[in-house]
Amino acid sequence: xxxxxxxxxxxxxxxxxxxxxxxxxxxxxxxxxxxxxxxxxxxxxxxxxxxxxxxxxxxxxxxxxxxxxxxxxxxxxxxxxxxxxxxxxxxxxxxxxxxxxxxxxxxxxxxxxxxxxxxxxxxxxxxxxxxxxxxxxxxxxxxxxxxxxxxxxxxxxxxxxxxxxxxxxxxxxxxxxxxxxxxxxxxxxxxxxxxxxxxxxxxxxxxxxxxxxxxxxxxxxxxxxxxxxxxxx
Ligand SMILES: Nc1ncnc2c1ncn2[C@@H]1O[C@H](COP(=O)(O)OP(=O)(O)OP(=O)(O)O)[C@@H](O)[C@H]1O
Numbered sequence: 001x002x003x004x005x006x007x008x009x010x011x012x013x014x015x016x017x018x019x020x021x022x023x024x025x026x027x028x029x030x031x032x033x034x035x036x037x038x039x040x041x042x043x044x045x046x047x048x049x050x051x052x053x054x055x056x057x058x059x060x061x062x063x064x065x066x067x068x069x070x071x072x073x074x075x076x077x078x079x080x081x082x083x084x085x086x087x088x089x090x091x092x093x094x095x096x097x098x099x100x101x102x103x104x105x106x107x108x109x110x111x112x113x114x115x116x117x118x119x120x121x122x123x124x125x126x127x128x129x130x131x132x133x134x135x136x137x138x139x140x141x142x143x144x145x146x147x148x149x150x151x152x153x154x155x156x157x158x159x160x161x162x163x164x165x166x167x168x169x170x171x172x173x174x175x176x177x178x179x180x181x182x183x184x185x186x187x188x189x190x191x192x193x194x195x196x197x198x199x200x201x202x203x204x205x206x207x208x209x210x211x212x213x214x215x216x217x218x219x220x221x222x223x224x225x226x227x228x229x230x231x232x233x
Contacts, residue, residue, distance in 0.1 A: 016072075016198075017038075018035055018061070018071070018073075020034075020069055021033070023053065041191045045205075045213070045215070046215055047218070053217045057200075062087070065081070088163075092167045092168075093154050105153050109138075121160075132182060133152070134152055148176060166190060166196070166197040168197060169200050172201055
């Protein structure tokens with residue numbers, strides 16, 4: 001399997017700092033006073049029971065769900081939910097693929113990368129598709145792919161997006177064992193290249209313990225700070 005360096009290019013340090021974050025959904029307080037710190041090369045795993053608020057927190061971090069209280073700083077600078085410059089630093093993978101059923105996998109990728117202002121690098125696309133064993137199916141309409149193949153295509157978009165901050169909501173959903181292994185490798189490579197990730201999962205991804213901290217949303221709010229250095233971006 002050939003490696004694709006998703007963090008290719010200048011390797012800058014980044015930091016994400018969230019303090020006192022509160023979120024209301026459906027008229028009730030979903031969480032309050034959540035804080036976290038993340039630096040380059042670090043991964044935060046979100047845990048918690050169904051409905052604990054993992055997806056909602058990820059959506060807040062992606063700027064898709066406005067937060068009602070608290071502050072978010074990216075590289076020391078405060079950002080608001082719809083901050084385009086901040087959103088240009090992240091790749092979000094939600095439960096839904098956000099791809100057109102009628103376009104082929106390749107067309108979807110092309111369109112997504114255009115939206116992300118990432119130029120089409122044929123070699124990089126080939127490497128990622130091959131690594132995710134999507135070569136034979138990428139020319140089929142997305143709506144005719146299996147759930148696991150759709151998930152793999154969503155991961156391809158994240159990998160090719162070249163964003164330092166990955167926000168992944170149950171990325172291992174529908175993946176077979178080989179897919180899970182590749183996801184672990186891709187995350188490890190992303191972190192090694194100075195990237196960072198917040199990942200919600202009910203399962204244990206195979207990752208180096210040293211780079212990972214855990215925020216359990218089933219537990220009362222507590223600050224999560226681990227080995228974070230102030231970064232100049
Ligand atoms: N669009 C919405 N409007 C109102 N309430 C919502 C909405 N989406 C989710 N919720 C509620 O917010 C709470 C948290 O949901 P969320 O999806 O963030 O949890 P989760 O921890 O990701 O759950 P799971 O492990 O099942 O994926 C749940 O009680 C859910 O019913």
